[in-house]
Amino acid sequence: MYAQLVKTDGKGVKPLDEMTPEERVFQQRIDDDQKIEPKDWMPDGYRKNLIRQISQHAHSELVGQLPESNWITRAPTLERKAILLAKVQDEAGHGLYLYCAAETLGISRDQMFDQLHSGKSKYSSIFNYPTLTWADMGAVGWLVDGAAIMNQVPLQRTSYGPYARAMVRICKEESFHQRQGFHIMMKMANGTAAQKRMAQDALNRFWYPSLMMFGPSDKDSVHSAQSMAWKIKINTNDELRQKFVDQTVPQAEYLGLTVPDKDLRWNDETGSYVFTEPDWDEFYAVLAGNGPCNKERLQARVDAWNDGDWFREGLLANAAKRRAKQGEAA
Amino acid sequence: MSESDLSKAELPLWEIFVRGQHGLNHRHVGSLHAADAEMAINNARDVYTRRNEGVSIWAVESSRIAASSPSDKEPLFDPANSKVYRHPSFFDIPDEAGSM
Numbered sequence: 001m002y003a004q005l006v007k008t009d010g011k012g013v014k015p016l017d018e019m020t021p022e023e024r025v026f027q028q029r030i031d032d033d034q035k036i037e038p039k040d041w042m043p044d045g046y047r048k049n050l051i052r053q054i055s056q057h058a059h060s061e062l063v064g065q066l067p068e069s070n071w072i073t074r075a076p077t078l079e080r081k082a083i084l085l086a087k088v089q090d091e092a093g094h095g096l097y098l099y100c101a102a103e104t105l106g107i108s109r110d111q112m113f114d115q116l117h118s119g120k121s122k123y124s125s126i127f128n129y130p131t132l133t134w135a136d137m138g139a140v141g142w143l144v145d146g147a148a149i150m151n152q153v154p155l156q157r158t159s160y161g162p163y164a165r166a167m168v169r170i171c172k173e174e175s176f177h178q179r180q181g182f183h184i185m186m187k188m189a190n191g192t193a194a195q196k197r198m199a200q201d202a203l204n205r206f207w208y209p210s211l212m213m214f215g216p217s218d219k220d221s222v223h224s225a226q227s228m229a230w231k232i233k234i235n236t237n238d239e240l241r242q243k244f245v246d247q248t249v250p251q252a253e254y255l256g257l258t259v260p261d262k263d264l265r266w267n268d269e270t271g272s273y274v275f276t277e278p279d280w281d282e283f284y285a286v287l288a289g290n291g292p293c294n295k296e297r298l299q300a301r302v303d304a305w306n307d308g309d310w311f312r313e314g315l316l317a318n319a320a321k322r323r324a325k326q327g328e329a330a
Numbered sequence: 331m332s333e334s335d336l337s338k339a340e341l342p343l344w345e346i347f348v349r350g351q352h353g354l355n356h357r358h359v360g361s362l363h364a365a366d367a368e369m370a371i372n373n374a375r376d377v378y379t380r381r382n383e384g385v386s387i388w389a390v391e392s393s394r395i396a397a398s399s400p401s402d403k404e405p406l407f408d409p410a411n412s413k414v415y416r417h418p419s420f421f422d423i424p425d426e427a428g429s430m
């Protein structure tokens with residue numbers, strides 16, 4: 001999940017009879033699966049919550065480029081390099097689709113960047129882990145994009161029109177990301193002993209951080225209950241995590257790799273795997289800024305923004321000059 | 331880490347329309363920021379047509395778009411409800427009359 005911890009302002013879901021007439025009509029529209037569009041009336045909490053969620057999601061796409069761009073110049077073949085470049089470019093696109101969706105709610109692009117740069121707005125904890133070997137490019141595509149897909153597919157049905165449409169575009173592109181990652185893993189796992197060791201090592205390091213992507217258990221959370229009533233969250237974090245484990249364990253077996261969980265076992269009764277939860281203390285530490293790469297990631301974004309300042313200014317000056325020359329009628 | 335200066339002008343927002351195939355209308359696909367029309371078209375190419383999604387792009391500055399508001403919905407669209415005779419299915423024509 002790219003928006004792992006989104007708090008609502010409310011104290012849970014309001015019962016229908018405590019709602020104002022406007023709120024009741026709004027909730028009815030959502031219950032009827034009607035999309036809410038930018039100019040429609042919406043409760044303040046819905047707007048605020050969506051801005052938080054979509055901008056966290058957008059920031060994750062943007063920062064998510066960094067661990068992979070680390071390997072573009074060192075990809076093992078020209079083809080892998082071109083593929084990785086295209087994948088990272090897609091993630092930039094995903095960030096842009098989502099920023100646009102958030103902007104329809106009344107926050108500006110620069111305000112969102114400012115919130116990211118100042119640390120006020122979060123991004124997914126997963127991107128604060130380093131990518132140490134080429135096998136990590138496989139593990140990231142397979143596991144991280146795999147977990148993202150798990151989360152994003154249901155969000156195509158989210159109640160806010162611009163968000164849902166952005167998710168449709170994103171989901172169309174994600175499957176390429178996961179498959180290219182799995183393909184790298186296949187090559188490595190079937191390669192030399194050293195390559196197979198790298199693949200296993202990448203799985204070992206990315207397994208639990210990937211499980212953390214879905215966020216802590218939220219089955220009793222008032223925030224999640226409200227988000228689910230508004231259909232800006234469709235499944236609980238635990239549901240999605242379970243689905244991810246059930247899908248991924250057989251894939252690891254296919255690769256001949258071992259999921260780093262001694263207690264992992266199949267439960268015939270539930271028809272799903274029993275697995276070990278990730279270390280949630282580590283999760284909160286990473287989210288608070290103390291993961292292995294937090295400082296480096298944020299600094300890279302801030303530098304990119306600041307270093308582009310003179311260029312943006314030049315573009316605007318040039319556009320103004322051209323407008324003046326042509327007259328406003330152009 | 332320096333906070334960005336929010337008093338600085340932001341690149342304007344543009345709405346992007348793409349013609350998916352020859353013979354189809356341009357369709358709204360999303361928006362983006364650009365300093366001018368040329369940059370808007372170039373950015374739209376990168377953001378919205380990475381997989382051959384289009385054969386033509388329109389870019390319109392968002393501030394130039396006039397839009398109806400949700401509260402206008404009734405005066406604008408309700409009058410059409412009572413004019414069902416605008417649809418061909420309103421008229422019962424016997425099969426013997428041939429295709430029509």
Ligand SMILES: [Fe+2]
Binds near residue numbers: 061090091094148170
């Ligand atoms: Fe993405």
Ligand SMILES: [Fe+2]
Binds near residue numbers: 091148174
């Ligand atoms: Fe992706």
